[in-house]
Amino acid sequence: MEPRTPFPRRIRWAAPVALCLVLVLAWLADWVSVQPLTGYPHHVADFVPLATAPLYAVLLLAPDGWSTVRRRAAAAAAASWTVTGVLALLPHRSAAGTWGLPETVALLALLARTARRAEPPPAAVALCAALGTAVVAAPLRMWHYNDLVNYAFALTVAVGTLLGLGCYLRALDARRARAVTAVRQSERLELARDLHDFVAHHVTGIVVQAQAARTIRESAPERVDTMLTGIEKAGLETLDSMRRLVRVLREEEGRAVRPGELYAALAELAADFSRGGGPDVTVRIDAAARRARLAPEVETSVQRAVQEALTNVRRHAPGAVTVAVRAALRAGQLAVEVRNDGPVDRAAAPAGGRGGFGLVGLRERAEAVGGSLTAGPTPEGGWQLTATFPVLDPRPDDAGMARSDA
Structure with a gap:
């Protein structure tokens, strides 16, 4: 419909x-x-x-x-x-x-x-x-x-x-x-670009390891099994990412977050937002979330979600004093929340509870990688965006979800 x-x-x-x-x-x-x-x-x-x-x-x-x-x-x-x-x-x-x-x-x-x-x-x-x-x-x-x-x-x-x-x-x-169709198509193309970069990286590693295994198979045969294990792991991760984003086309635009640099990128986003005249942003990453491994396309989706949420604060909640960004591991998934305390400008805010075109694209991106996204007003009168994403190896935090500021 x-x-x-x-x-x-x-x-x-x-x-x-x-x-x-x-x-x-x-x-x-x-x-x-x-x-x-x-x-x-x-x-x-x-x-x-x-x-x-x-x-x-x-x-x-x-x-x-x-x-x-x-x-x-x-x-x-x-x-x-x-x-x-x-x-x-x-x-x-x-x-x-x-x-x-x-x-x-x-x-x-x-x-x-x-x-x-x-x-x-x-x-x-x-x-x-x-x-x-x-x-x-x-x-x-x-x-x-x-x-x-x-x-x-x-x-x-x-x-x-x-x-x-x-x-x-x-x-x-x-x-x-x-x-909405244009935004969804744009997000699909952006996801495909991220997938292309990720697959190219892993395929290059697979080729290099295969060539090395062929070179040392006679001089050091005991190391061949280790290399084959690495090739298998890289291949499985690549196939898993491709399976999530099948049938997605791409064109060159934008830049994805580099694997492993997600939380540094979030801290940089928060700092840029505050320096640009926005309210203070507090970024809290739970210890369990830091240890969890994320697929590269998931890391990029997390960054896009936080970026869009901060943009919406600037546009629709000019009276916000503080913004809180938090990432935590819950029920085997990464939960990302962006919450502000400012009253939403009803004349400019997306109507109907489903969000504007930016949130439509984010929801499409989150669902494409196996997650979900919701946004709505808080009981205190602010606004909150909540997104969940799958992790590759969720591990509980023995320290009880210890927090650390980014």
Whole structure:
């Protein structure tokens, strides 16, 4: 499924609640209009829109997994046109009723949703046309036509507005999907570049050791087994890395962290961040994490995660005073946390809890090497990024996870 433009959780909850309230108020308005207090004798047909209103409410408000947008839109349009046709042809109706305000509200909301989400585009166009014309034609159900032109004009404006909103959101969704795809592709290419560098290093070592083994096999045969063991180990590590990143293409850009220099690189990142006007950064690496061996592509992914987290602090939490970076070995995996105490700028922060395009790429990178990544607000009002990565040989710390500052 293509990514849709996310909205904050409060908005996602507020929209259905607001729709329910509007539908209830519209239903009550229709109910009042068909009562004898209006001064008109009422007819049983006046109650048809009231009776069918729950159908449209269900089609609009039911959970997404219940039915597809296309089926809901088709069912709503068919039901509306059926009711319009039957009521418009009745020979006797009172002048008290309306055409069905709750139905109109539901159809307009379904119109916007269909314009945004329905696939393929030709089906979306057809369904939007059916829904829009059903809304405009609904006043034909009324017995008196004095204000029919005014009703039709007002409903046409409403249809155009909701249709435009749906198309606008569809364009935003498409643009976000393209951006997410581009970021993921960029991360895949960067991972492939790292893999290329790692494989080239190990393959070169394998070739050199194989040549040396051939040279000394007669003069020092007892050393051949040791060399073959080294060749086997290097080959297995190379295959393991290739297995994680299969089908990844590359192009030359950027520079990966050198194997074994990860934590020095993190300390350098923290120092550069503070010197560049950012808050003080504390880097803590647990002893067990220092002893754990990481695949080169994992080391690069850790560095990228910390780098992106610090960048987000600068962009979205300008009020942060301190930033804490910690790496620890937990449950056989390396856990990396970047936490700041500054309030997040909600206007600039990624909406919806899934993060911006930078976090999308980081999540893609972490998952590609067998890890995971999450980001979100802390109870204290700051922001925290947490990433986990596999290690080659996790070993418990007998000293009880002793800490050392980098």
